[in-house]
Amino acid sequence: MRTVTPMPKLASNPFKKHQHSQCIRDALHSAEGLCKKNGFRLSNVRKRVLELIWESHQALGAYAILEQLGKEGVKPAPPTVYRALDFLLEAGLVHRINSLNAYIGCNHPKDSHHGSYFLICQHCHIVAEIHDKRIDEEVASLAERERFSISERALEISGTCQHCQETQHAR
Amino acid sequence: MRTVTPMPKLASNPFKKHQHSQCIRDALHSAEGLCKKNGFRLSNVRKRVLELIWESHQALGAYAILEQLGKEGVKPAPPTVYRALDFLLEAGLVHRINSLNAYIGCNHPKDSHHGSYFLICQHCHIVAEIHDKRIDEEVASLAERERFSISERALEISGTCQHCQETQHAR
DNA sequence: ATCTGTAATGTTATAATATAACACTTTGCG
């Protein structure tokens, strides 16, 4: 197919200019691989929802997805989208950004995350998924001190990205 | 005036048995102090909402608050509660738990938080606000590496508290 | 190729959470 990339998945920084069509291709390709491997069924709806989410690095709401699907044919009812989202969340292909009620594509769907953390620019609305072992460790140690057994964690950091700082969109 | 009080506010661990009426008293008292100091108006509605939120260490939804207010007199419309919540959030007297769409009292409303982090027990639904300088630092350093200017942060850790682990409510 | 059970999707209705817009009331202050 395509040239074999040297680094299997070093996600590009979504705040910086980059060849985004490559993000989309990678995401779709790795989603297909993961589904095949685990016996998940990546149906048309599910795949299309994933594609829509990956069209940008901005988090996309369920009803925005619905809207888009509507423009491409018959507009489905909300459960269709929410079911696709549930599947994608379960499969680890997307993340929900709780502070936005919206969804973004996971940038490393193969790894089982310990923790993934999000930088959310309030100006351009781009969301970057970050992995940070040291935060993982501090969180684990915090939980251990409190004898708390972790099942999920979500760190959402809102602010202004470098690009928006430079272009004075920041106030 | 320094270090006259032994420890002005060492919040008790909400997962452990404790004299909760003391939590409520402390919270209300310190809310009044803070409002007086900053010229905020702690009206009846606002105060009552804060009390309701402090009735337990479980996060309370806006409509649950509404329900409670209804039992105590005339049931107000949603905006009344949301406005009170907005005020309390602004004043730093409560926090919103995004993963639950619900609200809990802040356990140290005087300090300006750098970060506060939440342990959320999925069994007893108690939420504990935690402060951790080392996580603060890691988050700050992460943001610096990415040249990201932080305005808000929310870390929500879900799982099982010690008490619920011991009493086999955990599965 | 047909059958068959499960998974996926369609459909309708409704729940749960949150806000907009405008009217009215209270409060602090000159």
Place this chain on the structure above:
DNA sequence: CGCAAAGTGTTATATTATAACATTACAGAT
């Protein structure tokens, strides 16, 4: 008191999400 600002009431509606049940598509067995 009289005024302006802040707070609250009221009505309507927006936004996000799920329940319940009918129908269809799909993979594996015969």
